[in-house]
Amino acid sequence: MATQHSRAAARLMISPAVLLLLAWMIVPLAMTLYFSTLRYNLLMPGANPFVGWENYHYFLTDPAFTTALVNTLLLVGGVLVITVVGGILLGLLLDQPFWGQGIVRILVIAPFFVMPTVSALVWKNMFMNPVNGLFAYLFKAVGLQPFDFLAQAPLASIILIVSWQWLPFATLILLTALQSLDSEQLEAAEMDGAGFFSKFFFIMLPHLARAITVVILIQTIFLLSIFAEILVTTNGGPGLASTNLTYLVYAQSLLQFDVGLGSAGGIVAVILANIVAIFLMRMIGKNLDA
Template sequence: MATKASKAAARLMISPAVLLLLGWMIAPLALTLYFSFLRYNLIMPGDNLFVGWENYYWFLTDPSFKAAMINTLVLVGGVLCVTVLGGIGFALLLEKPMFGQGIIRIMVIAPFFVMPTVSALIWKNMFMNPVNGIFGQIASGLGFAPIDFFGQFPLLSIIFIVSWQWLPFATLILLTALQSLDQEQLEAAEMDGASWLNRFRFIMLPHLARAITVVILIQTIFLLSTFAEILVTTNGGPGTATTNLTYLVYVSSLLQFDVGMGSAGGVIAIILANIVAIFLMRMIGKNLDA
């Protein structure tokens, strides 16, 4: 009886927070669904006609939609490859004792705390600007023509900037997992003559599998909504070269003033994000059960 009473008390105590969270989530979602079925344009106020699935049809058949989906997948996949592989490399380096280890770890993790808008502005103006940027100055000093990164390699530049910001997160998670590895296993394998590559392949990497899965899940959810870096650097261009699904919703809603179609795009983005999240959660569940 005491256990049931304590559980009931616990549910009662957390219910205000749960109700607040549900209201915070459900209210915007309900409004988004409502507007997605209306012809609601800010240029023509009062013309709020119910159009059913028309907004979804026009959003899905928009010529920019296919490019936005491809760019979204390339952006997420590219950042995940860089951060997971780079995070493993940095975790292996930072796990070893070295001079100034604490300061080095802080410097490696620091980019994660920089706002996306600020980091995008820094990379755009201080590093990648072909005239005044550091990379351009170095290229000119070596006798090479400066590279216009956002003009020649726009999506690759966005991937680099986003990866720079998310690499510390992957490093921190993987470093924590690596430090939990029983060192006696590595010492025993080394005494048996196993090379470092074999120790990494058969002991370290399987131990890091769960941490890698968690990194992929969390980063994928956030990377699907990448927006600030694109807005600050390329505005989705040149053309639609860096337009992802989130930026396409922004264009429809706030640049074309079509709230109805933008809301439909937001609903589609939510559905796709949940499909990806459910798929990754199942992967994590299988990994944890293994």
């Protein structure tokens, strides 16, 4: 692409979209930045004096912050591992020709269409409920004490629920990537004496690298802001066991009505998300060019 002229024209033509996007982003960001420097609590109406870094100081020294940060990373990491590994395995399975392939593929995508609140409630009430849930029933059927998932392993349970929602997305992208693998390459590997595992690790997995990168990048963006699933299942509890940063910001600003502190938390979350993004780009972004 092309002449100086066409490059200038291209810049001119994308500028309205870029400007709109910038305004859309910058106005809320600027307001949040502004609020984060005020003592602004809805329970104490009146003057909202400028307090500088005070809100940040409170947010960052709050013991809940470290817990929430660790929980956020565990949640993102756990879901990524489960969805990528599961997605590859499911993709391999669905890539095999079998009867009813079309219907099965549609069924596999289905969880992605269920909205997060609904799926979390279904998991909470129909599967994980220690009295009425399906899991409790199965435990009892083999004579075991039902396990109260959301009380005893809240974060793991939420990771499970979120993984269930995102597995279809990963499967779909990885399946299409697998289908785009040149079958002659696999045949060549077969002639070269590669068994199934060699073919998988030397041919398929490198071919999937780019798709895996895409899955990780897109999912990370969404997983950093998981909220609904926590709200309807554990409310961040017990204690802080399943509170992530998003939920902590919500708790600060809307449960304690402290807009200033919540805004400071929001800014911290934005910065952390950017750090994660930079790391991701550094680590795997190079897979995207070439």
